[in-house]
Amino acid sequence: MKDNERQEIEKFGQLQENGIFTMTIIGEIEGHQLSAQNAKTTKYEHMIPALAKVEQDESIKGILILINTIGGDVECGLAIAELIASLSKPTVSLVLGGSHSIGVPIAVSTDYSYIVPTGTMVIHPVRMNGMVIGVPQTFDYFKQIQDRITGFVCHHCNITRARFEELMMETEMLTKDVGTILVGKEAVEEGIINDTGGIGDAMKKLHSLIDSKKKKCYTN
Numbered sequence: 001m002k003d004n005e006r007q008e009i010e011k012f013g014q015l016q017e018n019g020i021f022t023m024t025i026i027g028e029i030e031g032h033q034l035s036a037q038n039a040k041t042t043k044y045e046h047m048i049p050a051l052a053k054v055e056q057d058e059s060i061k062g063i064l065i066l067i068n069t070i071g072g073d074v075e076c077g078l079a080i081a082e083l084i085a086s087l088s089k090p091t092v093s094l095v096l097g098g099s100h101s102i103g104v105p106i107a108v109s110t111d112y113s114y115i116v117p118t119g120t121m122v123i124h125p126v127r128m129n130g131m132v133i134g135v136p137q138t139f140d141y142f143k144q145i146q147d148r149i150t151g152f153v154c155h156h157c158n159i160t161r162a163r164f165e166e167l168m169m170e171t172e173m174l175t176k177d178v179g180t181i182l183v184g185k186e187a188v189e190e191g192i193i194n195d196t197g198g199i200g201d202a203m204k205k206l207h208s209l210i211d212s213k214k215k216k217c218y219t220n
Contacts, residue, residue: 071101124179
């Protein structure tokens, strides 16, 4: 491995090899506010330019997104998901340990998604830290954010809006919160993730999508 490749992995969790760009989304998705110094984070300001560069790099044929996140900044996480969804190159995601909260839109933003059998997804309503002003405008703002997330998720996977909101508002599963935990195959059965599998399955699918795109370009 070259020194510059090692540095990319160590600093940004990114690797480009054989036409495949591998990007990791781990820990907390850090956005406009800095996370604690001892927290593992995926930095929004690193992800956005990296994805823009991937779109313009002709040597990159496909993108693999490896996910193990507890969630984080809602606005920035949704922006990352929107950017991934708008890429013209084939994309595949693989949920490893978990893809919680705002990690759900990121997991479904790719052309095809996988989750390992022990992987988890946590679906819950929007939460906000710090002081909240208890006025109708605040609750309207919360609902607006939640509608954006719900709309994005339901547009990019096979779950209905009604079912997704039902999972989001479940009161009997999480002891200190509202929401639902889906493990592996459950996320597939709900229509959120396409299939269960591991890194080999994800790579095989990505190469298949790349080949399909090549054939389509040739026929056109």
